[in-house]
Amino acid sequence: MNNSIKPVSLDKAYRLLNHGPTVLVSARHDGVDGVMAAAWACALDFDPPKLTVVLDKITATRVLVEGSGQFVIQVPTAAQLELTRQVGSRSLNEHPNKLADSGVKLISLGDQNLPFVSGCSAWLACRLIPEPHNQQTYDLFIGEVTAAWADERVFRDGRWHFEDADPSWRSIHHVAGGHFYGIGEALSRE
């Protein structure tokens, strides 16, 4: 494990997603690892922390989530813009070498049997809370966060430090068609 990756306490885990970044979703099942990009992920509860993520029926990663009952939500950085675009536009179904060709390197965190994407700023390991009606009707998946980590170079003391970190650490926020905004400046109290 990279020495700068530290556990985040579960009561602070929602803060990793609260500002609405685009995320990478990853899952592992039957020896297959999948990673996709998702703009539609959102915190759902504080304690125990839960989140929602929308996984289209055409995605290979969805099948891995349904098969294994677990997944990772991780926060890519501005340095990973091109990686995010590539895993967001290629499907493992048509592109078996998708991960390597998109520059994805997987790492392990804790004792989880889950694929974590190297170079991200934060990672939330999730247990799927099965809700078949939501999954089938809305492509909406609910996860309970069971463990979380962040890179202390940009998240420490329970909060983001985008304003002090190198700009390459900024979270990225997809608008449409591969166009993103980076997160901006901290807004001070008036």
Add this chain to the structure above:
Amino acid sequence: MNNSIKPVSLDKAYRLLNHGPTVLVSARHDGVDGVMAAAWACALDFDPPKLTVVLDKITATRVLVEGSGQFVIQVPTAAQLELTRQVGSRSLNEHPNKLADSGVKLISLGDQNLPFVSGCSAWLACRLIPEPHNQQTYDLFIGEVTAAWADERVFRDGRWHFEDADPSWRSIHHVAGGHFYGIGEALSRE
């Protein structure tokens, strides 16, 4: 209606939320108008556009949403940071003059009988899709967007123009405890 507020076609409505801003939720029922802040709102579908929003059981606005079956999700600006903090920390239940005291001015848009908050950058009128299990178990509400508008000074031609607009138009992204980041710069393709 302010001359710079223009309709947004429904197929582009998801773009108003795709980058993960903190929003204001408003609703009207039995002559009562409520407005609250919510960081946990997220696009759910493209066409017809749908979205999710988490409404805690203690909020007065939730009762108005459940009673009327409709609500507005709107995107506040950096100029509305203090307004957003105030509607996010006061409850109409204990503070009957909450809206006026928080600086909220309501406007009408289209022929909707809904309270729209003046000064925001975008507005999505939503019909509640009743899902009692989600609402009760997760405080999770699903809406279908029936109409949308944006201020052309910051959203036009189907996309955000934060990079060209005055910084006071930037969307705000809550982290925790009344601390926000503004949205940042457009990230170019490499």
